[in-house]
Amino acid sequence: RGVQNAIGRNIKLNLNDGKNVRRMSSLKVTETEKGKKFVPFTDMVSSRRAEARRSIVVQVQSSQSFKELHAYCSSVGTVKQMLHYTVGVEPMNFIVVEFASEKDVTSILDKSSYVEDSQIIPVHSQFLWFRASNRKLPKLKQSKTAILNAENGNNNLTAAEIVDLLKKCDSVSDQMKQLYDFTKLNDLGTRLRFLTACQVEDAVRGMFPSAKAFPFGSSVNGFGKMECDLDLVLRLSDEKVKSDARLMFHCKALVGSERSASQRNMEAMGDLLQLFLPGCSHVRRILQARVPIIKYHQQLTDVECDLSMSNMSGVHMSDFLYIMGSIDDRVRPLIFTIRKWACEIGLTNSSPGRWITNFSLTLLVLAFLQKPPHSPPILPSLNNLVKLADSTDHYMTEDGINCTFLRNINKLKKPAGNKESLESLLKEFFEFYSHFDFTSKAVCLNEPVAITKPEHCAMYIVNPLERGLNVSKNVGLEELDRFKVEARNAAWLLESQEHKTENWGLLSIFENKRKSNNLFNFAFPNKQARLMEVSTLFENEAAPVEFKNESVKK
Ligand code: CTP
Ligand code: MG
Numbered sequence: 001r002g003v004q005n006a007i008g009r010n011i012k013l014n015l016n017d018g019k020n021v022r023r024m025s026s027l028k029v030t031e032t033e034k035g036k037k038f039v040p041f042t043d044m045v046s047s048r049r050a051e052a053r054r055s056i057v058v059q060v061q062s063s064q065s066f067k068e069l070h071a072y073c074s075s076v077g078t079v080k081q082m083l084h085y086t087v088g089v090e091p092m093n094f095i096v097v098e099f100a101s102e103k104d105v106t107s108i109l110d111k112s113s114y115v116e117d118s119q120i121i122p123v124h125s126q127f128l129w130f131r132a133s134n135r136k137l138p139k140l141k142q143s144k145t146a147i148l149n150a151e152n153g154n155n156n157l158t159a160a161e162i163v164d165l166l167k168k169c170d171s172v173s174d175q176m177k178q179l180y181d182f183t184k185l186n187d188l189g190t191r192l193r194f195l196t197a198c199q200v201e202d203a204v205r206g207m208f209p210s211a212k213a214f215p216f217g218s219s220v221n222g223f224g225k226m227e228c229d230l231d232l233v234l235r236l237s238d239e240k241v242k243s244d245a246r247l248m249f250h251c252k253a254l255v256g257s258e259r260s261a262s263q264r265n266m267e268a269m270g271d272l273l274q275l276f277l278p279g280c281s282h283v284r285r286i287l288q289a290r291v292p293i294i295k296y297h298q299q300l301t302d303v304e305c306d307l308s309m310s311n312m313s314g315v316h317m318s319d320f321l322y323i324m325g326s327i328d329d330r331v332r333p334l335i336f337t338i339r340k341w342a343c344e345i346g347l348t349n350s351s352p353g354r355w356i357t358n359f360s361l362t363l364l365v366l367a368f369l370q371k372p373p374h375s376p377p378i379l380p381s382l383n384n385l386v387k388l389a390d391s392t393d394h395y396m397t398e399d400g401i402n403c404t405f406l407r408n409i410n411k412l413k414k415p416a417g418n419k420e421s422l423e424s425l426l427k428e429f430f431e432f433y434s435h436f437d438f439t440s441k442a443v444c445l446n447e448p449v450a451i452t453k454p455e456h457c458a459m460y461i462v463n464p465l466e467r468g469l470n471v472s473k474n475v476g477l478e479e480l481d482r483f484k485v486e487a488r489n490a491a492w493l494l495e496s497q498e499h500k501t502e503n504w505g506l507l508s509i510f511e512n513k514r515k516s517n518n519l520f521n522f523a524f525p526n527k528q529a530r531l532m533e534v535s536t537l538f539e540n541e542a543a544p545v546e547f548k549n550e551s552v553k554k
Contacts, residue, residue: 383447
């Protein structure tokens with residue numbers, strides 16, 4: 001995790017003034033959300049893909065190598081910009097070189113070579129290292145330890161720095177904005193994710209020239225933080241069927257069911273990543289899941305990846321979330337705060353289980369913003385966006401999932417008039433869900449109201465694009481109870497602060513974990529027992545604060 005924050009504090013090499021290597025201050029917001037023109041999701045993705053296609057990643061001795069590298073690259077093509085980042089505590093240095101055109105990349109790759117070594121697999125890719133004229137740079141093999149060590153390394157925007165930043169804010173709303181500005185995925189993080197996608201595409205391009213690896217999830221939906229994972233869906237063909245074609249490609253038929261064929265293809269992809277692609281390590285095949293995935297770590301960009309080869313619904317879902325985040329400036333800071341809160345107090349967990357996921361939490365926030373108590377609502381329902389869709393918005397996945405909804409919100413008459421502060425929205429969110437009737441109601445983003453739960457389970461969030469599916473099916477009753485208890489606690493903590501204490505505002509709700517963990521450990525050494533107790537206590541409607549005192553007494 002530390003590694004990726006190192007990426008956050010990147011150095012942008014200023015090519016206009018070669019002598020002046022400028023370290024970009026991590027405590028300076030470089031772009032503002034406000035007043036930014038809305039770029040439709042597909043345009044944003046296309047432009048990021050094109051940017052990645054005209055870029056290479058070069059491992060260098062140090063950031064000082066940039067001049068020499070710049071001179072070399074400029075002798076082959078036109079360099080647009082260079083971005084430096086490090087991976088590891090004993091940092092390995094990399095420079096992303098963005099050229100003016102994809103042709104420049106082709107030229108530079110044509111001039112590139114392999115070391116003479118029978119022990120290497122001669123793979124062509126956009127990941128290179130810069131050989132000094134008289135001595136060689138350490139090969140990746142030798143640097144492996146540095147990468148691994150780096151995983152526990154020191155961040156530049158440390159937790160302490162974030163705490164300091166939040167302490168100095170004027171209001172909770174200000175804290176929420178700062179948290180968002182300083183932890184969201186930055187430009188370099190996005191570039192590295194698209195470059196990671198290019199590598200997968202290139203790996204299969206010989207057989208599948210129109211293959212595309214689409215990033216989706218938090219890397220592109222506007223809710224990603226610096227160290228977020230990269231969700232990727234690889235589509236082997238992006239071509240439209242040519243009905244007038246006379247010569248047809250000979251193709252093999254799928255053997256067995258579609259699922260078993262897809263699992264075997266994924267298996268082969270896993271081997272490809274593991275055996276041939278530079279930087280891809282820790283390859284794990286999770287093929288029995290509803291959507292089979294390959295997990296791996298790309299060491300050169302320091303990105304954790306989840307690769308699937310299923311349908312495009314995840315990409316359309318990301319488009320939907322991106323749109324929702326773009327409609328109102330308050331949406332993203334609110335979601336970042338709630339995701340951070342859930343992570344800090346241990347409601348979410350990076351490994352899969354019975355806990356609520358970031359995706360479910362995101363949908364809970366969006367649903368809350370679509371409905372009362374806000375009058376007027378801040379976000380439209382999905383049905384509203386479906387009604388406004390025009391012919392360019394029609395999408396149907398090959399397995400029949402209708403992903404039609406308005407894509408360009410410039411055409412949307414925004415729900416106006418709600419001027420609530422971020423702070424009051426945060427409090428209302430906690431209040432809203434601590435009282436939400438999860439027993440009989442399902443959270444639904446398609447309609448502007450909660451609907452009756454179609455089947456028995458602790459928490460039901462209707463998948464907006466596949467309405468028959470429950471996004472939060474994994475959530476256990478104990479975890480739901482804990483979510484409600486913690487939401488009540490957070491609401492209470494925010495309401496009850498009249499004066500600024502040392503850890504005020506967001507800090508008070510984030511540090512709750514330590515307190516409650518101590519309480520839980522003290523009262524319930526066994527986790528299962530603790531969870532049962534929490535739900536029993538909650539059924540008795542004990543106030544959260546009293547509940548905590550109760551636990552201590554026990
Ligand atoms: N997704 C979905 N239906 C689900 C789960 C996930 O459509 N039941 C899609 C969503 O587009 C989601 C993406 O898959 O954003 C990736 O899922 P996940 O990685 O779990 O969530 P992220 O939003 O990427 O959040 P995180 O930062 O925790 O990875
Ligand atoms: Mg993700």
